Amino acid sequence: MRRVQRLNRRQFIRALAWTSFSLGLGGTSYATLWEPSWVKVQKIKLAYPDLPPGLEGLTLLQLSDIHLSRVVSRSYLRQCIQMANQLKPDIVLLTGDYITRQKKYIPLMAEELSHLKSPLGSYAVLGNHDYWTHGPMVKTALRKAGIHVLTNQHTQIQVKDTELWILGVDDLWAGIFDLEKTFHGTPEDRFRILLMHNPDEFEKASGYNPNLILSGHTHGGQVSLPYYGPILTPSRHGNLYASGLFKKEETLMYVNRGLGLISPPVRMGVRPEISLFTLHRETRYPA
Numbered sequence: 299m300r301r302v303q304r305l306n307r308r309q310f311i312r313a314l315a316w317t318s319f320s321l322g323l324g325g326t327s328y329a330t331l332w333e334p335s336w337v338k339v340q341k342i343k344l345a346y347p348d349l350p351p352g353l354e355g356l357t358l359l360q361l362s363d364i365h366l367s368r369v370v371s372r373s374y375l376r377q378c379i380q381m382a383n384q385l386k387p388d389i390v391l392l393t394g395d396y397i398t399r400q401k402k403y404i405p406l407m408a409e410e411l412s413h414l415k416s417p418l419g420s421y422a423v424l425g426n427h428d429y430w431t432h433g434p435m436v437k438t439a440l441r442k443a444g445i446h447v448l449t450n451q452h453t454q455i456q457v458k459d460t461e462l463w464i465l466g467v468d469d470l471w472a473g474i475f476d477l478e479k480t481f482h483g484t485p486e487d488r489f490r491i492l493l494m495h496n497p498d499e500f501e502k503a504s505g506y507n508p509n510l511i512l513s514g515h516t517h518g519g520q521v522s523l524p525y526y527g528p529i530l531t532p533s534r535h536g537n538l539y540a541s542g543l544f545k546k547e548e549t550l551m552y553v554n555r556g557l558g559l560i561s562p563p564v565r566m567g568v569r570p571e572i573s574l575f576t577l578h579r580e581t582r583y584p585a
């Protein structure tokens with residue numbers, strides 16, 4: 299019979315210290331080196347009972363919270379854009395925070411985003427960090443990259459013989475958040491998608507009955523612990539709208555976890571994401 303050797307007190311403490319150190323080092327390496335660039339393509343089917351036939355199967359790709367900076371590299375963004383293009387979306391929708399704080403990253407970010415491909419165009423709103431860096435410069439750079447920037451504005455595009463309306467409300471924290479102006483003149487009986495960087499005003503925005511709201515801002519909390527959830531979400535609702543799909547009456551809202559990060563430069567349990575939505579007409583609501 300094999301004898302189990304017992305550790306004395308000193309050996310036990312030493313083994314415990316090494317185990318903790320290794321786990322800590324592994325966890326830190328994972329959260330700083332691996333997960334921040336481990337992008338997940340989140341495919342989401344959105345079912346609407348009254349979806350116009352012309353929008354059946356339409357694909358929308360959302361990117362959010364890129365935060366190009368010292369800790370989010372241009373090469374990482376380039377890989378994300380390549381992944382996005384491989385998904386061949388019909389429309390690209392961008393929900394803000396392209397930059398964290400430094401103006402020098404604005405042209406680099408725009409140069410990379412100019413490679414996005416979508417037959418029906420790319421549309422964007424700004425986030426709080428874009429304003430805290432330089433809102434006008436970010437808008438100009440995005441426009442030069444061929445992206446339509448919407449600031450309390452809307453636009454109508456034609457998908458086959460069907461109207462689709464894309465609306466963009468200005469940022470809640472750093473812009474002039476004006477839902478009334480954004481929705482004014484848009485027909486309620488047409489499919490309307492609202493880009494809204496910060497999800498905090500979901501209740502208010504859903505009162506205008508858009509079919510879909512796309513948000514970001516939260517980064518999913520950036521660090522989410524098992525059995526606990528995100529440890530800190532920048533929202534007055536706490537973790538309520540940290541990430542994922544929400545529904546209020548006829549309106550669905552999706553909160554994207556973002557691609558980049560802000561300090562501390564860690565992601566844990568909240569992988570960066572590219573969201574790809576497909577619209578379907580179904581009697582079940584939602585899918």
Ligand SMILES: [Fe+2]
Binds near residue numbers: 516
């Ligand atoms: Fe952000």
